[in-house]
Amino acid sequence: MERLLVTGGAGFIGSEFVRQAVERGYDVTVVDKLSYAGDLERLKTVKRVFTFHHADITDREAVVQIIKATSPSVVVHWAAESHVDRSISNPSPFIETNVSGTLLLLEASRQSGIRLFVNISTDEVYGDLHGDGRFHETTPLNPSSPYSVSKASADMLGRAYLRTYGVPVVTVRPSNNYGPWQYPEKLIPVTIWRAFRNEKIPVYARGENVREWLFVADCAEAVFDIIQRGRPGEIYNVGSGEEKRNIDVVTTILRILGKSDEQIEFVQDRPGHDFRYALNSDKIRSELGWKPKTQFAEGIAKTVAWYADHMDWVKRKL
Numbered sequence: 610m611e612r613l614l615v616t617g618g619a620g621f622i623g624s625e626f627v628r629q630a631v632e633r634g635y636d637v638t639v640v641d642k643l644s645y646a647g648d649l650e651r652l653k654t655v656k657r658v659f660t661f662h663h664a665d666i667t668d669r670e671a672v673v674q675i676i677k678a679t680s681p682s683v684v685v686h687w688a689a690e691s692h693v694d695r696s697i698s699n700p701s702p703f704i705e706t707n708v709s710g711t712l713l714l715l716e717a718s719r720q721s722g723i724r725l726f727v728n729i730s731t732d733e734v735y736g737d738l739h740g741d742g743r744f745h746e747t748t749p750l751n752p753s754s755p756y757s758v759s760k761a762s763a764d765m766l767g768r769a770y771l772r773t774y775g776v777p778v779v780t781v782r783p784s785n786n787y788g789p790w791q792y793p794e795k796l797i798p799v800t801i802w803r804a805f806r807n808e809k810i811p812v813y814a815r816g817e818n819v820r821e822w823l824f825v826a827d828c829a830e831a832v833f834d835i836i837q838r839g840r841p842g843e844i845y846n847v848g849s850g851e852e853k854r855n856i857d858v859v860t861t862i863l864r865i866l867g868k869s870d871e872q873i874e875f876v877q878d879r880p881g882h883d884f885r886y887a888l889n890s891d892k893i894r895s896e897l898g899w900k901p902k903t904q905f906a907e908g909i910a911k912t913v914a915w916y917a918d919h920m921d922w923v924k925r926k927l
């Protein structure tokens with residue numbers, strides 16, 4: 610079975626990927642620095658053994674040594690600073706981890722010879738949409754926030770390593786993920802936590818911004834399809850097609866919990882807030898046969914139920 614080196618495997622999506630990878634029988638090595646967003650508790654339920662390296666991807670020596678020791682055939686690069694609001698208050702760690710860290714990993718992978726480098730990007734690299742339309746893989750990048758600029762840089766570095774050095778990089782651009790184990794600073798877990806506690810729920814501007822919501826297990830499955838059948842040099846958008854306004858996400862959660870809309874508090878908009886993201890994901894659907902299995906209505910109910918059972922974990926994170 611193939612050896613996977615997974616960066617950011619103790620994070621929200623990375624840990625779902627690791628759980629599925631181990632179940633599928635892959636030989637898995639995780640590298641994670643366990644930032645505020647990383648937590649090995651997410652991997653507690655993993656039944657088979659996997660190797661864990663507590664390391665920072667910006668530490669050249671550590672990265673080179675881990676790649677040498679594990680000789681992975683596939684690198685799956687999830688590790689990142691991931692919260693837009695934090696990037697607005699302090700962009701530097703985003704440039705360090707997302708840009709310099711990605712560069713270091715690409716360079717170490719180039720030296721070692723791998724079958725595939727899966728570079729996890731985001732739909733945010735395209736910038737925002739007003740009106741209709743969807744981003745295609747060929748849409749020019751036009752990122753708005755320090756976070757999305759750092760991700761666009763990492764995305765383009767991956768493509769440069771393919772073109773210049775022949776490193777077999779495949780680029781993945783998923784839409785907004787949600788599901789169990791998401792760090793409680795993002796819209797959905799914040800809303801669930803505050804709704805439960807009968808606290809005010811902050812919503813930017815009038816909550817009109819639109820995101821395309823993808824259940825985390827479906828995102829991880831897309832990456833397995835890419836590992837098995839994706840081609841180096843390609844870019845794959847991964848979206849559910851289910852667009853929701855933030856306000857509708859929040860009221861859906863309030864309905865599930867039987868809470869009142871009076872908990873909603875509109876707050877000053879995020880600076881530079883992208884209005885809408887929407888992906889055209891025809892390519893991964895037609896070329897690789899991937900499609901999401903979990904509709905938003907089912908996924909959000911599962912997510913709320915999971916948080917209801919894991920309030921202690923959320924409390925420890927805040």
Ligand SMILES: NC(=O)c1ccc[n+]([C@@H]2O[C@H](COP(=O)([O-])OP(=O)(O)OC[C@H]3O[C@@H](n4cnc5c(N)ncnc54)[C@H](O)[C@@H]3O)[C@@H](O)[C@H]2O)c1
Nearest residue numbers: 617619620621622642643644646647665666688689785786
């Ligand atoms: N969450 C989303 O909706 C979404 C959507 C599209 C793309 N993405 C991308 O998917 C990836 C995972 O996102 P997430 O939401 O799971 O993020 P997350 O913040 O939950 O997890 C990030 C993980 O990376 C680790 N990490 C951070 N800096 C590191 C460093 N310097 N060295 C080693 N490890 C480090 C953290 O400890 C954490 O475990 C990111 O690349 C993100 O940009 C996320």
